[in-house]
Amino acid sequence: MPETGPRTQAAPAARGAQGAQAAGVIHDLGYRRYDGPRFGRAQIVRALIWHSFRSSWGIGRGIKAKIIPILAMVAMCLPAFVNAFAVARGNARLFGYDVYTPQLRVFVVIIFLAAQAPELVSRDLRSHVLPLYFSRPLRRGDYPLAKYIALTLALLVLIEVPLLILYLGTIVSAKNGHGVWLETKALIPGLGMGLLWAVLMAAIGLVLASLTGRRAYATGIVAIANVLTFTVSLLLIGAEGGPDTTATGARIAGLFSPFTILDGVRIWLGGKSQGFDPPTLGHIGPVYGVVFIIVLAACLGGLAARYRKVSRS
């Protein structure tokens, strides 16, 4: 395009073509003031959450951005559909709502997080968009808060939708109302666990991804940190006597990875299904609850500190 002069001539023609309702008046309307209603900070934050939630699923982005979220979702839902067929043939429900398919869920959540947490934060860091946010009504804590809520919601969808499919696939074959009631009673703690997963993993994913604006590095950091801690934790549990032991070493080993922490919290809260952790935590159950809160608080604090620094530079 020519770099000289505002192209005011081209505009009225396009405007006229768009707006036949403008009674054929073709003028450059000039600058128009806006005196209508304006949203306050809370609604701006909500708009940012919605925008970020959409981009965490690749909506409003190119095809490439949609591949990983969609594949993750499909992979996550597949067992739930398999269950529906199995139940229809007279089998019992295949997976517990509180653990679903533990290994698959860990795998898919890591992939989703490694791909999408950088999508939410690294892009803006990389292209230095943040001054544009911070020169608007948002306060400096609002941006990371909105990103955190958006990623939590995205993970919630990824984790809970398969549970709902599992539930629906099971109750359509239920023989009576009592069967439906039992399924519903089992589903609710499962949904609660899903929420804990989403809340913790979103915080971990974002704080790691916000360390760098380079997307590939951010993805690597998130993936490696999660895979590594999970592997170390499982190895230590194995070395201390495996999942069936009551040894304190094995019980503590579960505190080294977010996924085993989540599983420990589940067991502490009374979950019965087979996860990764020692099935009996004994008296150290509350420790898992405390560590869960400490890790969550540390990640959120780190995220806030990171953006406090960015907003001043």
Added chain:
Amino acid sequence: MPSNPGPGAAGSGAAVIETKALTKVYPGNVTALDGLTVSVGPGITGLIGANGAGKSTLIKILLGLIPPSQGQATVLGHDTQTSGETIRMLLGYMPEHDCLPPDVTATEFVTHLGRMSGLPPTVAKERAAESLRHVGLHEERYRLIGTYSTGMKQRVKLAQALVGDPRLLLLDEPTNGLDPAGRTAMLELIARIGAEFGISIMVASHLLGEIERICDHLVAIDAGRLLRADTITSFTMASQVLAVEVEEGLAQLQQELAARGLTATAQQRVLLVPLAGDATYDVVRDAVADLALPLCRLEQRRHQVEELFRDEAEVSRA
């Protein structure tokens, strides 16, 4: 808001920006602003200063992003420390550096930032299209920003500042990275926004020769202090010189001019004569003619901004 008629007053009418003894000391004892008192009125105001003079620090304080170490600043009558949110609702800011993501279209990007300025969804869409049209991006607005030229990117940066219908625009080095034609176009655009859109503008730049073309007022700062704040005419009068180039007899001419009451300074092959008015031309012409020297150039020149600053700094020290 009463305007301050003191030495730091630029502009007339209610002050758009007003600072009182504004000081910012960064950790490590780096003083970015040192007791800056200035009042900026409506219209287009140039904020001129060399790199590191404190322009960006001043802008960050005005946006309410960093607190001043001492002193006070008000923007459109709101205190920056207590009403940052209100101020940012009324401000449009165009940063100096690149701040655009390459993988979205200009329309999507400006629409999103319109929403971040508090516009309802449909309004944000309309105003994004309008802002992009005003800056001269219309057909191109559905293209990914990554495919834009530097000039187009600067326009997108301006459009995002404009989308929220601000009462005041803060533009930080808007012609950064542009070629001469692009600079002219950008300056024309800014002048138009200031004149036709009724939006007050503060343009920060280190190129005096450039922004003086569009500004009504100038505020010059150096090392965090106010050098001068004045209308553009009185500002540039003092900074104008006449460059005289002769093929030979430079020293001779210098003496002759001194005899006629003009202090000319030699700079390489040119004599620089302070330009007091049309009479200066006549004196130089007569001097050259009387000496019968081969004159090859006689042109009106502007002091480089650094020179202006050196002079002003010397004056303020004295």
